[in-house]
Amino acid sequence: MLAVNFLLLGAALFCIGVYGVIARRNAVMVLMSIELILNAVSLNFVAFALMSGAIDGQVFALYVIAVAAAEVGVGLAMVLMIYRNRKSIALDELSEMKG
Amino acid sequence: MLAAEAAQLSSGWFLENVWLIALIPIVSFALIIAFGKHLPMKGSEIGLASMFASLVLATGTAIQWIQRTNSASGGEESLGMLQAFGRSMPRATEGEVQPFIEPVVHTWVWWSNGPLEFGIGSSASGLSVLLLWLVAFISLLVQVFSLDYVRGDRRYTHFFAAITLFSGGMLVMLMAPNMVQLILGWEIMGLCSFLLIGHWWEEEANSRAALKAFFTVRVGDVGLLVGTAIIFFGANAWAVDNLDSNGFDINAIQAWALSGEANSKFLLWGAIALFIACIGKSGQFPLHTWLPDAMAGPTPVSSLLHSSTMVVAGVFLVAQLYPVFWQAFDIGQGSLTFIAIIGAITIIIAALLAFVQDDIKKVLAYSTVSQLGYMMLGLGTGAWLPAVFHIFTHAFFKCCLFLCAGSVSHSGSHHSFDMKKDMGGLRKKMPITFTAWIISTLALTGIFPFAGFWSKDEIIDNVGNNGYTFLMWVGLGGAVLTAAYMTRATYLTFFGEPRGAAAGEHHGDEHAEEHEMEHISVGAPEPRSLGAAANAHGGDDHDAHDDHHASDGPHESGPLLLIPIVILAFFALFAGLANPTPLASRFGEGIESMKKYVEPRSTPVPFEDVIATGPGESIMLVDGRPAAAPSSEGEEGAKKSGCGFDAPEPGTACFFPSVSHAEPSFNKILLSLGVVAAGYAVAIAFNIAFYGRKNKHLVGLTERSKVMRGGFLFLKNKYYLDALYENVIVRAVAHPIAKGTNWFNQNVLDATVNAAGEGARRTGVWVYDNIDQKIVDGAVDGSGWIAEETGHGLQSTQSGKVSQYGALLFGAAAVGAIVLVLVNVS
16 A cells, blocks of 8 residues: 555656656756656665565665766766767757767 | 592693694795795795794693693602602502593694594694604704705705705694694605705706605505595594594594404505505615615705605604504514514615615615614514604714715715715814714614614514514614624725825716716806805815815815704714613613603593594593503503403593513623624624725625625615516506507597598588588578668667657667566466
8 A cells, every 4th residue: 555655656756757858858857857767766666675574675775876876977977078069968969879 | 549630631832832833844935935035045044944943842842741741640750750760660560550641632624525524733642742853853953954065056945945845744744633634744745855856857867866756655655545545434433433533533543443343354454555655655675766766865855854754754654553553463462564574674675785885875875774674673563662762863863974974075075975986084084074973873883872772772672572583683683784884884985095086186077976066056146145155255265165166175064064963963872861771770760751751651541531622523532541440450461451452441442552661681782782793893804804905805706706796786786676666567567558558549549530530521521512601601691681671671760869769768668568567467
């Protein structure tokens, strides 16, 4: 019951994050959306840990937070470099990966 | 009994930490190898320091062992020998049961295999403490001697590393609480003897000698492995049941052998296999041939190898596992044993061989073989204590003799060992070496106050006393021969006219014997220490002995060579007083300190007092109290009962058989002294006639008389044993194998290989035509085409837009998630 609510919240956050990643043009907003996705996953971990009674999930959530911090650091640095080169952080203008 | 009440045995730090004695040289070995070359004395200081530390520890251990033994007697003899002088009690009839003095065991688990655990550590018993001290002492002196003797050698650092490890290996073996560690030390020594004998491997003869020593000893080593395995399978069940130990533990093996429940077949075959190992290691007939060849090594190595390490290992093994041999060969019943026969043969044949050697070191080598024969003869006939005592005294005088030979060759004969060509008349030029040589020779031949008299005569006396009259005469005959060949060597070296190098001649390197460092150091990059340089420039001719090209004629050696010789000569004079049995009737039994402190007491001990010491599964006693006072003690029949004759009471264990000791008698001493004196007289007369006055009847006798010539050649060729081994046995075994292998190689293997090659070629052609061209190439071409087409088809998705990629990613993840849910739910 309580745990199911957590899962529902997690799913909602995940969907919002996915929408942000796909729909937003601003790179910073995309990074924030990715954070939302990660938090949704962490919430799921904690919720499942609550259901199973084992502590593993909570430990994993801590790991996710730590890794997410590093990942945001790298992402923001990339955004910064892109901005310096192009004076813009609009993602739809970036198509150098076109194959 | 008083002793039984206060039987809490004392121990101490040194006894608990005996393992340090062996660990220090082994660690030093690694240090010398790693850092030796960068040190001011090229690593020799580490070797010396380690041997000195070992000697200090061993001395402490010996003192504490004596205290421990004294404490077992309830403090009654705490004043030691001094008080014992007072009571002139008759021997061994006091009715007093002396408690068994348990060894101090300290072990760790080395490795374990299922329920079996192997320990490594130390076990200090009287025998091992005695020999630990002896090895540390002799090794230290030999290393001091080597400082000067091998100075300037190309592999100076490696020499010290190997000789330190060599001593370390012997120490590991001596303190072994179980058979596994004993084998470990035994093999370390085998390896180091190979390294040291072949130290000057540039000359082929030296590396051949090293290989011969290694392989001959290995033949015996097979016996050690097999014997250990046999004893293990025989003893393990008993040891686990009764002592909570295992079949590798040496104390458990001793107890098992005397328990009366030992399977006699296991005992017999185990003892035979173990004794074969001793034949190889201790140079007994018929595997003695490696010992004289081992003279190819530097003299300090020969000295160490022949006095206290290596060759003594075999004797030690027999002495340590004595109950096994005692029971297996029925030594207690006075039967003619394998060990005694081999020992007796060795005494005579080696002594005879010593007569025809021209190399002074080879004379001494055969003398060692012969003396080892005495030790084995003693052990084989129940004379345990005299044999062990002979190890002790022999180490001093034999080491001294070898060092004297080294000194003579270093300073007197221009690095030659040939007595006939390069020696003679050296007694005036080298007075100290000469004096030490004479003292040691008298000790070796068993003249009254010298060390050898007390031990060798004890062996001969006890052999006779235990009922082996014939073997006693063999021993006496050996003593005559010893006196004679030592007279010959002494005469040739120190008396008569100087010859060759001893007369000051210089004659290049044409001698095969001249493999001492002469030509090795030539061309070596002169890495001499400061001390050596100062020495060489000191201007004193006598001290510049390392500079052998500057020496003109023989002179006395320098102090570094002489100090060890003098110390050893001192011990060769007085070491016998450690156990002067013939004096015991006069001064009381307490004067026999070897008997008191070294010989284990044959007292049964209850199982409850024997506990496993945990990790290494070695056994220890809580309390050395005798289980029950043997009722027959003191009676006339006491001699043939007790441990080693009857099975001990149920629930008790014996660790040593009750050996009997001969009553010394004045007549026997006179007999052996007279026999030796006769040997001397004949030999001196003969030598003067033969070598001195060139008596016409004697000179050239071997050319004129067929019988004499045959005998001479027979000896000169060492009974053709080497020829037998190399030409007959090795050839008989190795040649058919080599031939068969060759045939097999040519006809079977080559044919197979050829057929396989041809088959492979044909298969290759077919494979190329069909599979490679059609299937593989087709597949590669086809996959390339598919990739190309797919690429074109998917090109439109690669827009380069991150958000589109993200959408595809999440879309695919969602599809995957849905599939997963459907699969799991349904």
